[in-house]
Amino acid sequence: MALPTAPLRRARCAAVGVVNGTLAVLAHSNADGELPDAGLVFSLVGLLAWATSGFARHELTWTGLLLLIGGGQAAMHVLVSLAVSRHEHPANPAHMIASHVLATAVAVVLLAFAERTVLALARAVASVLPRRPVPLPASAPLVVATPARVPATTVLPAVLSWRGPPAEQA
Numbered sequence: 001m002a003l004p005t006a007p008l009r010r011a012r013c014a015a016v017g018v019v020n021g022t023l024a025v026l027a028h029s030n031a032d033g034e035l036p037d038a039g040l041v042f043s044l045v046g047l048l049a050w051a052t053s054g055f056a057r058h059e060l061t062w063t064g065l066l067l068l069i070g071g072g073q074a075a076m077h078v079l080v081s082l083a084v085s086r087h088e089h090p091a092n093p094a095h096m097i098a099s100h101v102l103a104t105a106v107a108v109v110l111l112a113f114a115e116r117t118v119l120a121l122a123r124a125v126a127s128v129l130p131r132r133p134v135p136l137p138a139s140a141p142l143v144v145a146t147p148a149r150v151p152a153t154t155v156l157p158a159v160l161s162w163r164g165p166p167a168e169q170a
Contacts, residue, residue: 009056009057010053010056012056012060012115012118013052013053013054013055013056013060014049014050014052014053015049016049016052016060016065016068016069016111017045017048017049017050017051017052017053017072018045018048018049019107019110019111020048020052020068020069020072020073020076020107021044021045021046021048021049021072021076022045023073023103023106023107024048024072024073024076024077024080024100024103025041025044025045025076025080026103027073027099027100027102027103028076028077028080028081028096028099028100030099031092031095031096031098031099031100032092032095033077033080033081033084033096034084035080035084036080036083036084040083041080044076044079044080044083045076048072048075048076051072052068052072055068060111060112060115062108062112065107065108065111065112066104066108069104069107069108069111070104073100073103073104073107074100077096077100
């Protein structure tokens with residue numbers, strides 16, 4: 001399958017990062033994990049979206065999405081846990097792992113389906129749009145008419161001057 005143009009690929013991967021980060025924060029809070037202030041959470045989601053947009057050159061297959069989303073879930077869990085200053089009531093580790101695994105599975109299925117659907121829709125729309133005219137191949141060398149004699153005159157600027165300090169100073 002052909003990938004879209006570069007800006008659309010980056011936007012697609014940034015959307016993957018935003019979905020991944022949002023689901024990671026929801027999974028973390030669902031498992032009774034502490035969250036830092038909202039500004040830091042939004043910054044971490046933005047950081048994950050930026051990091052994910054680096055994968056724009058690659059097609060997001062099921063295995064690629066699984067690795068990307070799973071790595072993003074793990075990174076967000078670690079960063080959110082490190083950002084929380086108080087560790088009074090640690091969350092249940094089994095519940096936390098299950099929550100992040102469920103978020104990973106949901107994200108992979110959702111994003112794989114969305115990518116296939118959007119690319120199929122783009123192909124359907126492109127099939128109805130008019131095609132770009134294809135230029136005809138060259139059958140002979142290009143001939144450009146030029147005058148037989150080109151006037152060759154030397155043009156000296158009228159502003160040529162010998163400026164500088166005086167030769168002799170008194």
